[in-house]
Amino acid sequence: MRPFRYERATSPDAAVATVAANPGAVFLAGGTNLVDLMRLGVARPDRLVDVRRLATDTVEPLADGGLRIGAAVTNSRLAADLTIRSRYPVLAQALLSGASPQLRNLATTGGNLLQRTRCPYFQNVTTPCNKREPGSGCPAREGDHRTLAVLGHSEACVATHPGDMPVALAALDATVRTEGPAGPRALPVTSLHRLPGDEPHRDTVLDRGELITAVDLPVLPLTARSRYRKVRDRASYAFALVSVAAVLDVAGGTIRDVRLALGGVAHVPWRARRAEEQLLGAVATEENLRRAAEAELAAARPLRDNGFKVPLARDLIVRTLLDLLEPLQRHDPTEARP
Ligand SMILES: Cc1cc2nc3c(=O)[nH]c(=O)nc-3n(C[C@H](O)[C@H](O)[C@H](O)COP(=O)(O)OP(=O)(O)OC[C@H]3O[C@@H](n4cnc5c(N)ncnc54)[C@H](O)[C@@H]3O)c2cc1C
Numbered sequence: 001m002r003p004f005r006y007e008r009a010t011s012p013d014a015a016v017a018t019v020a021a022n023p024g025a026v027f028l029a030g031g032t033n034l035v036d037l038m039r040l041g042v043a044r045p046d047r048l049v050d051v052r053r054l055a056t057d058t059v060e061p062l063a064d065g066g067l068r069i070g071a072a073v074t075n076s077r078l079a080a081d082l083t084i085r086s087r088y089p090v091l092a093q094a095l096l097s098g099a100s101p102q103l104r105n106l107a108t109t110g111g112n113l114l115q116r117t118r119c120p121y122f123q124n125v126t127t128p129c130n131k132r133e134p135g136s137g138c139p140a141r142e143g144d145h146r147t148l149a150v151l152g153h154s155e156a157c158v159a160t161h162p163g164d165m166p167v168a169l170a171a172l173d174a175t176v177r178t179e180g181p182a183g184p185r186a187l188p189v190t191s192l193h194r195l196p197g198d199e200p201h202r203d204t205v206l207d208r209g210e211l212i213t214a215v216d217l218p219v220l221p222l223t224a225r226s227r228y229r230k231v232r233d234r235a236s237y238a239f240a241l242v243s244v245a246a247v248l249d250v251a252g253g254t255i256r257d258v259r260l261a262l263g264g265v266a267h268v269p270w271r272a273r274r275a276e277e278q279l280l281g282a283v284a285t286e287e288n289l290r291r292a293a294e295a296e297l298a299a300a301r302p303l304r305d306n307g308f309k310v311p312l313a314r315d316l317i318v319r320t321l322l323d324l325l326e327p328l329q330r331h332d333p334t335e336a337r338p
């Protein structure tokens with residue numbers, strides 16, 4: 001590892017100013033991704049600005065009934081929060097499906113959103129990679145891409161976003177709050193990450209030195225009926241091959257509202273808007289769920305070795321929505337008819 005300077009930021013403004021003005025400076029939170037990348041030589045900062053004590057590590061109610069999650073809240077703390085567990089179960093489930101208890105004790109909300117791809121070539125500095133070294137090429141296209149993207153990828157990059165929590169936040173229509181060189185801003189979490197296009201080295205729309213301070217969850221009565229399902233190579237301690245976050249509201253057997261997001265399939269947490277459009281107002285039958293999932297995945301462009309993700313994502317969407325319908329059926333068989 002190269003030598004670097006460590007400092008604990010004293011205020012958000014000072015942290016933003018330092019990172020914005022120094023190309024070699026980066027924010028440090030739990031360090032569970034950044035320090036790994038430094039050890040591998042993928043990240044080569046000369047200055048770490050520790051921001052863990054700047055953002056709050058609390059989950060607080062907002063005046064409109066929503067919740068504000070401080071960027072320093074750890075994944076463990078957030079998953080254990082009673083309000084999150086009862087009102088936003090999809091978020092607690094996504095968090096608990098990620099990494100290990102030890103890692104979740106360190107990993108923060110801000111850092112989790114900005115973790116980098118697990119593409120094997122990105123992590124190996126002896127190989128070319130457009131994300132690591134723009135213009136050097138993408139060996140994953142013809143090489144090892146079994147775990148990589150089937151939706152929204154480009155000639156330049158077929159990487160996936162590896163996170164679980166961001167997929168749940170996408171389904172929950174969360175808002176990310178930042179402080180940056182141009183001042184504060186709030187952006188939908190679904191606009192935070194970018195598709196790779198010709199600039200795969202840019203994971204997000206954040207400016208250099210822009211600090212995530214919090215994530216806001218809106219008040220949505222339907223979020224109490226929500227679910228996260230993740231398929232991976234091992235039962236634990238593995239990234240998603242495909243995951244689904246779903247929020248569902250059904251009345252009289254008809255879908256009144258639905259939010260769906262997919263993980264493990266794209267460079268971004270993938271909000272499944274095509275499926276949502278097809279499901280809104282539809283009768284909640286398994287056939288309709290399957291048709292909507294197929295409509296979403298019609299845009300998939302699998303590579304040689306990751307075509308299995310397409311039927312897997314389809315079946316996982318259907319299974320996750322059926323999970324949410326089953327309790328309704330038990331209580332009132334006329335309420336939902338899968
Ligand atoms: C073995 C292993 C298995 C894992 N499995 C999973 C898994 O299954 N699912 C999953 O979702 N994750 C998994 N992870 C990833 C883990 O969740 C992330 O490493 C963690 O969430 C990153 O958070 P952190 O606070 O440690 O971030 P750091 O490593 O400190 O930072 C990550 C990035 O975010 C930037 N950053 C941090 N905070 C801020 C902020 N407030 N504003 C702006 N930029 C910021 C840093 O500069 C850096 O670029 C795994 C990690 C490991 C090592």
Ligand code: SF4
Nearest residue numbers: 119129138157158159
């Ligand atoms: S998929 Fe993206 S991250 Fe992986 S080698 Fe290609 S350019 Fe690099």
